[in-house]
Amino acid sequence: MKNINVLLAADENYADQLQITIKTTLENLNKKTRVNFIVLSNNLSNSTKLALKKLAHGLHTVEYLDLDPSVFAFCPTNSHINKTAYYRILAPQLLAKRNIDRILYLDVDLLVRHDLTELYDAELNHNIVGAVIDTGQAFALNRLGVDPVVAANNIYFNSGILVIDIKKWNENHITEKTLNYIKHQSHLIIFHDQDALNAVLAGHVQMLHPKWNLQNSIVFRKHRPINEAYDQLINEAIKSPAIVHFTTHEKPWKTLSEHPYLDEYHEELNELEINRGVVNVISAANSAFVEALATSYISILENDSENQYNFYLLPDHLDQRDMLILGSVISRYDNASIKIVKVDEKLLENAVESDRILKSAYYRILAPELLPNINRAIYLDCDIIANTNLHDLWQTSLEGNVLAAVEDAGFHDRLEHMGITHDNSKYFNSGMMLIDLVSWRSQAVTQRVLDYINHNPEKLRFHDQDALNAILYDKWLHLHPKWNAQSNIVLDALVPPRTELLKLYAETRENPKLIHFCGHVKPWHAESKHPYTNVYLKYNKKLREPVRT
Known part of the structure; x- marks a missing residue:
């Protein structure tokens, strides 16, 4: 059996979404792969934990890391993003003590439609993380104060799905740098932890096929592709997404009314x-x-x-x-x-x-x-x-x-x-x-x-x-x-x-x-x-x- 580690962050308000992410992950998983789900939380109920245990059905495991939200007291939030969104920043530092070399981080507003073993094994080419372009902010690194040379040769990513090299993350002190950026460069931040991660990781990101993070902006082609090569990749992603990511404040359990995978999510x-x-x-x-x-x-x-x-x-x-x-x-x-x-x-x-x-x-x-x-x-x-x-x-x-x-x-x-x-x-x-x-x-x-x-x-x-x-x-x-x-x-x-x-x-x-x-x-x-x-x-x-x- 191959073992992979999947990191998620959720509180009880997102219990249903957490269950759907885990459920659809397992339904599409290679039968020779075993998943250890690590859930960052601070208030999941016993009934939710029982439901997750049932989903894992003995072969897979679910464990919990309770974090103190006061660590992120200085971090900005809004109606769409709460303190839980920042948990991913601290996780690699904690997991280093567990001899975990690589982790796949997933937001929980997802519909998984493909075996994640392939994503977990993605070639990072000595980079710290693997991620998918955020088409709406593709050239936003300049806005974040990134060195102009680095900004000119790199593009902005969506942080909802990340393949993380734990060792390289900690060797480069990414947790400390990201929290420091949030604390001292808050005037540059629009998209909260995602902006901070992009500023700190610029030049150390392996860009992945957009099928692994089909965001709403890609589905609805809200932004022109950055070049012809990405145009082709985006067409492939829309036609056959591996992970559908319901980004923005419009969610399928709230106000999202049009989306090609909306009915599929409602069925879940x-x-x-x-x-x-x-x-x-x-x-x-x-x-x-x-x-x-x-x-x-x-x-x-x-x-x-x-x-x-x-x-x-x-x-x-x-x-x-x-x-x-x-x-x-x-x-x-x-x-x-x-x-x-x-x-x-x-x-x-x-x-x-x-x-x-x-x-x-x-x-x-x-x-x-x-x-x-x-x-x-x-x-x-x-x-x-x-x-x-x-x-x-x-x-x-x-x-x-x-x-x-x-x-x-x-x-x-x-x-x-x-x-x-x-x-x-x-x-x-x-x-x-x-x-x-x-x-x-x-x-x-x-x-x-x-x-x-x-x-x-x-x-x-x-x-x-x-x-x-x-x-x-x-x-x-x-x-x-x-x-x-x-x-x-x-x-x-x-x-x-x-x-x-x-x-x-x-x-x-x-x-x-x-x-x-x-x-x-x-x-x-x-x-x-x-x-x-x-x-x-x-x-x-x-x-x-x-x-x-």
């Missing part, structure tokens, strides 16, 4: 969320629906004791009694938690309301922005009861769509009435949605839906549902109606608009997975004739049982 985030064994469920409720929501929680938890359920509640002016009801339910189950997420209704001041659809119905539109640290969630209306384990739904591949949902049973022509023409005219019911929150945020869905609401109130018959369909009409995955068994389906109250729905509706009536008591009459009303009223009452009865001690 979704897989990460699925494999955690944690199901995120979002709901919104006012006092009138608290008991229904509590009953919904019970139905979900009674059908699954193996997976952890994190419930996120967007409250519409709930009082202390309401919170006690919900807290009492959650406290009965070891695999459940609840978090209350406050909503600023100012964002909804122009939203259309009715006697049946209140402003809280629009809360689901805000949820992805209010919960920036989760990647996937199931949204459920309060009048939905689980009749099965939700994990099969949770693991559904969204196939690049923003969400998965069930076609509305009753209002199939809403897109046409809203003036939206499209080959696929299917209109979904928003009472149950499996949402890729990362894609939602990157495509600015919240703002686009709110804009539609504010500018088209006359088109909104079904309020938030109409607005969601208006924006996402071609970005949703069609699910079997059993995952949103609406009252019209269960009561056999309509003729399906297409013959293929006859079989699906029959299957849903026989075995609904999620029963949605939509419509005016609810199962807690005496006049309810819904065939699954007894299922609701069964779980509702448990709400009144004494709490187990």
